[in-house]
Amino acid sequence: METMLQVQDLQVYYGSIHAIKGISFEVKEGEIVTLIGANGAGKSTTLNTVGGLLKARSGKILFEGKDLHGMAADRVVARGMALCPEGRRVFQHMTVLENLEMGAYTRPASEAADSLEKVYALFPRLKERYHQIAGTLSGGEQQMLAMGRALMSRPRLMMLDEPSMGLAPILVKQIFNIIEDMNKQGTTILLVEQNAQMALSVANRAYVLETGRISLSGDASELARSEEIKKAYLGG
Amino acid sequence: MLANLINGISLGSVYAIIALGYTMVYGIAKMLNFAHGDVIMVGAYVAFCAITGLGWPPILAVLASVAVCTVLGIIIEGLAYKPLRNATSLAVLITAIGVSYFLQNAALLIWTSNTKVFPNIFADLPALQLGSTQVAPVTLITVLANIVIMLALTFFTSKTKMGKAMRAVSEDKGAATLMGINVNRTISMTFAIGSGLAAIAGVLLCTAYPTLMPTTGAMPGIKAFTAAVFGGIGSIPGAMLGGVLLGVIEIFGKAYISTQLSDAIVFAVLIIVLLVKPTGLLGRKVREKV
Numbered sequence: 001m002e003t004m005l006q007v008q009d010l011q012v013y014y015g016s017i018h019a020i021k022g023i024s025f026e027v028k029e030g031e032i033v034t035l036i037g038a039n040g041a042g043k044s045t046t047l048n049t050v051g052g053l054l055k056a057r058s059g060k061i062l063f064e065g066k067d068l069h070g071m072a073a074d075r076v077v078a079r080g081m082a083l084c085p086e087g088r089r090v091f092q093h094m095t096v097l098e099n100l101e102m103g104a105y106t107r108p109a110s111e112a113a114d115s116l117e118k119v120y121a122l123f124p125r126l127k128e129r130y131h132q133i134a135g136t137l138s139g140g141e142q143q144m145l146a147m148g149r150a151l152m153s154r155p156r157l158m159m160l161d162e163p164s165m166g167l168a169p170i171l172v173k174q175i176f177n178i179i180e181d182m183n184k185q186g187t188t189i190l191l192v193e194q195n196a197q198m199a200l201s202v203a204n205r206a207y208v209l210e211t212g213r214i215s216l217s218g219d220a221s222e223l224a225r226s227e228e229i230k231k232a233y234l235g236g
Numbered sequence: 237m238l239a240n241l242i243n244g245i246s247l248g249s250v251y252a253i254i255a256l257g258y259t260m261v262y263g264i265a266k267m268l269n270f271a272h273g274d275v276i277m278v279g280a281y282v283a284f285c286a287i288t289g290l291g292w293p294p295i296l297a298v299l300a301s302v303a304v305c306t307v308l309g310i311i312i313e314g315l316a317y318k319p320l321r322n323a324t325s326l327a328v329l330i331t332a333i334g335v336s337y338f339l340q341n342a343a344l345l346i347w348t349s350n351t352k353v354f355p356n357i358f359a360d361l362p363a364l365q366l367g368s369t370q371v372a373p374v375t376l377i378t379v380l381a382n383i384v385i386m387l388a389l390t391f392f393t394s395k396t397k398m399g400k401a402m403r404a405v406s407e408d409k410g411a412a413t414l415m416g417i418n419v420n421r422t423i424s425m426t427f428a429i430g431s432g433l434a435a436i437a438g439v440l441l442c443t444a445y446p447t448l449m450p451t452t453g454a455m456p457g458i459k460a461f462t463a464a465v466f467g468g469i470g471s472i473p474g475a476m477l478g479g480v481l482l483g484v485i486e487i488f489g490k491a492y493i494s495t496q497l498s499d500a501i502v503f504a505v506l507i508i509v510l511l512v513k514p515t516g517l518l519g520r521k522v523r524e525k526v
Contacts, residue, residue: 053410077416089411091404093520102404105397106416153416 001028003062004157004188005050005081010059012042012049019045021212022059027157027190032183034191034199034220036233037209043192044086046209047159050190051083052076063157078106082155086162086192088146092135096126099134099145103152111154118185119148122178140171147178151187158182159190164198176202196233200224208233239369240491241484246375246444248483249382253437254460255467255475256389257430263406263470264426267328271312271335272434273457278339279305279435280354280442280452281347287355294357301435309431310424318420336454343450351449354442374443381440385433386476393472402426406470459486462506468519477517 005027012020020042027033035043048054050061052073061068063081073083082103091099100119104112120127123144129137134145143163150158160179164172172195180202183189193199200206203220208229216223223229254276261269279301286297316335320328361373393399404412405422413419441456442448459482467478485505489498509517 051414053413073413074416074418077414083414085411085414089408089414091407091411093407094400094403098400098403101397101400102412102415102417105401109397149415 001030003027004029004031004064005190006060006062007046007050008060008062010046010049010061011057012045012054013057014045019212020049020056023207023209023212023214025207025214025217027188029156029188030183030186031205032179032189032191032203034193034203034206035209036193036196036199036206038233039194040211041209042212043209044161047083047161047190047192048085051081051159053083077153077155080154080156081159082150082153082157083159084146084150084161084163086165088139088142090134090137090142090145090149092133094134095130096132096134096137096145097130099149100126100130100152103149106153115152115154119151122151122181122185123148140167140174143167143171143175144178147175147182151182155187157188157190159192161192162194163191164193164195172198196229197224200229238366239371240487242366242369242371242375244484244487245480246378246483247487248463248480249378250437250441250444250456250479251460251463251482252382252476252479253385253433253440254456255464255479256385256472257434258461258464259467259469259471259475260402260426260430262464264402265317265423267317267325268332268461269312269317269427269430270329270332270457270461271316271339272430273453273455273460274336274339274343275305275308275312275431275434275453276438276441276456277343277448277450277453278308279438280448281343281352282435283357283439284352284354284442284448287357297357298436298439301439302432305435305438306428306432309427309434312431313424313427318423321420340450340454347450349449351447354446354448356446357439357443372444374440378440378444381436382476382479385436386472389429389472398422398425459502462503465516466506466509468516471516471518471520474516474518481517 003026008024009022010020011022035046037043045054049056052071056069063079068076091102100116104115125141126144126148137145163175176198179189191199191203200220200223206220206223207214208216257272261267282304283297283301286292286300287294312335316331317328320331358373358377363373364371364376393403401417402422404415404417405419409419460479463478463482464475466482467474482502486498486502489501493501
């Protein structure tokens with residue numbers, strides 16, 4: 001498997017706060033990789049930096065061999081990497097269809113119908129509600145919309161930030177099934193989660209973040225069995 | 237009565253076209269561009285020079301004026317506001333007032349303080365006779381222009397890719413960026429459209445009320461800002477409704493209550509509306525992000 005994303009010695013500051021203290025990780029083509037860790041460990045900061053929303057102080061972000069360091073988020077998307085942000089952030093006053101159209105902003109119009117069909121196949125609920133204003137959808141539906149919207153840019157790498165946040169357990173299960181489906185259809189996935197158990201159950205590999213550093217990494221199923229992880233993140 | 241109503245709607249249409257510039261820029265950049273009124277004045281001067289100085293036909297003069305103001309809008313945004321994208325709103329507001337003074341004083345240098353008499357560019361067109369009321373061509377054209385602009389903008393923001401991207405940016409800049417939308421270019425585009433419309437408003441205003449001086453744009457600018465707030469700032473139909481109502485209230489206030497108090501009446505109505513409905517007539521509630 002080829003390395004799709006390689007992050008080397010990434011350092012990120014929020015003003016004077018040193019949020020990411022030199023982390024390195026990689027995502028290979030076809031994988032589901034998860035970054036887990038407690039609140040404030042730097043998971044979202046890492047994703048936002050890779051996605052171009054935040055600037056790294058130093059370090060390398062190589063996507064398919066090319067350095068993205070300092071590239072603005074709107075250009076990163078066009079390179080084939082989508083970020084589905086924390087808190088969903090769908091366009092509340094726009095319709096479901098308009099939200100999806102915005103997802104395809106960087107793509108030629110000729111692809112739109114085909115992309116829509118693929119997204120509707122993964123999320124039949126969105127097809128039923130295509131004309132509804134996004135702000136009136138339920139939390140689970142908004143999460144589906146946020147994921148569908150990110151898929152519309154036809155990313156080769158999809159980054160998902162806390163997709164299970166605030167959702168009922170049954171919906172969490174559904175969302176993770178869809179993540180596995182997306183992966184089977186050929187999208188490589190980098191997943192950030194607080195729900196470590198769920199994340200480890202779908203991922204191939206995992207990295208554990210602790211206050212801006214990677215403290216552990218390895219095969220997801222092995223990490224799920226490790227006593228250290230069980231104690232810290234899996235409730236016993 | 238009918239004549240007053242028509243005049244009110246016409247004056248209100250000018251306010252509405254100017255208010256669109258305020259409301260679109262506010263919707264997208266979340267800033268009040270107080271220099272917007274002065275762009276109207278620049279637009280009127282450009283048209284004035286093209287017609288009286290160069291002898292251009294009015295339609296060409298209007299196009300030149302729109303072109304100059306569009307570019308002016310992009311330049312103002314790029315030089316004055318873009319460097320302040322992450323600054324406090326107070327810094328942006330003060331800068332906008334500074335740009336306003338700059339434009340007025342630049343106009344004073346270029347065109348002096350002598351009042352210019354703006355030509356009646358619709359002099360060749362016949363007046364419309366409605367019963368005993370005569371409607372001047374400029375009145376009718378102003379109302380029509382307002383309607384056309386409103387329909388075009390509604391189409392633009394609801395049907396075109398660029399227009400939808402503008403709405404996306406106005407809702408959530410970060411999420412819009414993640415879609416691949418270039419936020420800076422979108423903001424620049426909004427200033428371009430607003431300023432181009434201001435040029436049209438300037439020509440229409442000065443054709444109806446033909447005195448032109450460097451401060452010509454200031455009062456209509458403030459009234460149009462009031463109209464935008466009245467209708468619900470950020471809302472395009474709100475700008476139209478607010479503008480037209482404001483124009484009608486102003487003309488009726490002048491005709492039936494007091495010429496001197498008409499502006500006070502306009503602002504009093506604004507205060508009452510904001511007390512009853514703080515988001516304006518068609519404004520929607522903004523949820524504060526935590």
